[in-house]
Amino acid sequence: MSTGYQIKNQSALHYLTLQIVQWADIFTRKKYRDIIIDSLLYCQQNKGLEIYAYVIMSNHMHLLAKSAQDDLSGVIRDFKRHTSTKMLEAIQNNDESRKEWLLLIFKYAAKGHKRNENYQVWTHENHAEEIFSNSFIEQKIEYIHNNPVRAGLVAKPEDYLYSSARNYAELDSVIEINKAMLRWKTVK
Numbered sequence: 121m122s123t124g125y126q127i128k129n130q131s132a133l134h135y136l137t138l139q140i141v142q143w144a145d146i147f148t149r150k151k152y153r154d155i156i157i158d159s160l161l162y163c164q165q166n167k168g169l170e171i172y173a174y175v176i177m178s179n180h181m182h183l184l185a186k187s188a189q190d191d192l193s194g195v196i197r198d199f200k201r202h203t204s205t206k207m208l209e210a211i212q213n214n215d216e217s218r219k220e221w222l223l224l225i226f227k228y229a230a231k232g233h234k235r236n237e238n239y240q241v242w243t244h245e246n247h248a249e250e251i252f253s254n255s256f257i258e259q260k261i262e263y264i265h266n267n268p269v270r271a272g273l274v275a276k277p278e279d280y281l282y283s284s285a286r287n288y289a290e291l292d293s294v295i296e297i298n299k300a301m302l303r304w305k306t307v308k
């Protein structure tokens with residue numbers, strides 16, 4: 121098991137990357153993005169998850185988050201377990217045109233790990249980086265918010281609905297966050 125990018129300080133702010141196995145583009149469908157949003161809301165309300173920035177892309181998501189209950193690893197573990205179950209239920213019980221393909225990918229990924237019996241949706245890694253300075257916070261928030269721009273999905277970060285860039289721009293958003301205090305930047 122890798123020792124890099126682990127959550128060691130359970131109460132510290134971390135930059136996290138959660139990815140779907142084989143980079144499968146599951147979040148191109150709204151129903152799966154909604155599972156993520158509902159689960160993040162639950163973790164905020166019931167598990168002490170504090171989110172400072174996020175973006176949900178087609179096959180991964182980034183979070184800048186911490187745990188008010190000093191258990192970020194546990195919150196992320198439970199989040200991934202719950203969302204995996206809900207997404208698999210949605211794939212199997214709805215009219216998913218990519219059902220066989222997605223299940224094949226998730227079944228194949230499970231064969232490589234003892235922890236999974238049938239399917240594995242998320243990779244086991246969280247690529248957790250502890251935040252240690254204000255400039256690091258700003259760098260990560262900028263990276264998170266510009267992810268949809270770099271992917272060619274939108275022209276401006278705040279135009280992407282599944283991102284906290286909307287929160288920082290004071291627009292309607294799908295989830296509330298704790299805004300980080302950022303230094304003023306002049307737009308040119």
